[in-house]
Amino acid sequence: MPQPPKRLTPSNSALDLFGSEVRRYRVLANYSIKQLGDKIPYSPSFIGAVERAESHCERKFAEHCDNVPDTKQALAHLHDGLFGDKKDGFPEWFRKWPTVEEETGTLKVYSPIVVHGLFQTMEYASSLLFDDSQAVESRMARQAILSRTTPQPPRLLYILPESVLWYDVGGPEVMRPQLQRLAQANSARVSVQVVPSGARHPGNEGEFMIATLPSGEEISYVETPARGIMMDARQDISRLRDRFDAISIQALPVNLSVDLINRTIEEKWKDGKRTHLA
Structure with a gap:
C-alpha cells in the first residue's frame, strides 16, 4: 500500500x-x-x-x-x-555565484574540507551553518539546478579528498546520510570522485569552482580565509583548470570512489559510533 x-x-x-x-x-x-x-x-x-x-x-x-x-x-x-531573493542568505561576496551555477553548462568543483554545498543534506548544512535557517534554506535552494529537467542540469564534476569523509560534522547521525547521498549522487550529469589519502596533489589551498557557460565563457570562484573571490581573467582560469586536472589524475574512478565512500560509512560512521583518524 x-x-x-x-x-x-x-x-x-x-x-x-x-x-x-x-x-x-x-x-x-x-x-x-x-x-x-x-x-x-x-x-x-x-x-x-x-x-x-x-x-x-x-x-x-x-x-x-x-x-x-x-x-x-x-x-x-x-x-x-x-x-x-533566495541569495539573501549568502555572504555578500557569494551572492552572484548561484546565478552563475544556474546558467552554467559545466561545473568543476574541488572542496578539500567539507562536502560541497550542492551535495549537502539539510542536517549537514545546518550543523555547518550553526542552525542559521535562512543560510541553510539558501544553500538548499542552490541544489534545485541538479534536479530540474528544463534546461537540463549542468554537467558537474566534483572531486574531494578522502579526509572529507572523516571530518565530523554533526556526528554519525548526520554523517551517515550525508555520505549515503554522496554515494548515490552519480548520474549521467554528475560524477563524484575521491582522492585517496596519501595521494600527492596540488589541492591543499582551499575550495575552488570553474563554471563554463553555454557561450563558452569561463568564470571561477575561489575561497580564501577572508572571503570568496570570483575571477574571469583567462590566466587565472587557466591556472585553476590545470590544478583541477592535476588533482583529478589522482582521484579514484567513480565506481571505486563509491566503494570507498560506502566502506567509510561502514568503518567510521556505523551504528552511531564515532571513530577518529589515527
Whole structure:
C-alpha cells in the first residue's frame, strides 16, 4: 500500500508552509505527484521533496505549479513572501555565484574540507551553518539546478579528498546520510570522485569552482580565509583548470570512489559510533 503523505506543520518553517500549499493546490486540482510532474519540467521525486519540506526550490518551480491549476500566481506570490531573493542568505561576496551555477553548462568543483554545498543534506548544512535557517534554506535552494529537467542540469564534476569523509560534522547521525547521498549522487550529469589519502596533489589551498557557460565563457570562484573571490581573467582560469586536472589524475574512478565512500560509512560512521583518524 502507498505510504500516507507526510504530515506537515506549516507553522514550523517557511519550507513547511510552502510545501503544504503546493500539496494543497495539487490535491485541489485532483493531480497525483506523477501527473503534476508530467505537466511541469520537474521530476515527481523533486515535487515530493518540496511538498515534504525536504528541498527548497527556484521561483520558476512555483510559477510552473501556478500554471497547471490556475492559482492566479498564488504560489509565486507566496514564494516571494517567504523567501524573497533566495541569495539573501549568502555572504555578500557569494551572492552572484548561484546565478552563475544556474546558467552554467559545466561545473568543476574541488572542496578539500567539507562536502560541497550542492551535495549537502539539510542536517549537514545546518550543523555547518550553526542552525542559521535562512543560510541553510539558501544553500538548499542552490541544489534545485541538479534536479530540474528544463534546461537540463549542468554537467558537474566534483572531486574531494578522502579526509572529507572523516571530518565530523554533526556526528554519525548526520554523517551517515550525508555520505549515503554522496554515494548515490552519480548520474549521467554528475560524477563524484575521491582522492585517496596519501595521494600527492596540488589541492591543499582551499575550495575552488570553474563554471563554463553555454557561450563558452569561463568564470571561477575561489575561497580564501577572508572571503570568496570570483575571477574571469583567462590566466587565472587557466591556472585553476590545470590544478583541477592535476588533482583529478589522482582521484579514484567513480565506481571505486563509491566503494570507498560506502566502506567509510561502514568503518567510521556505523551504528552511531564515532571513530577518529589515527
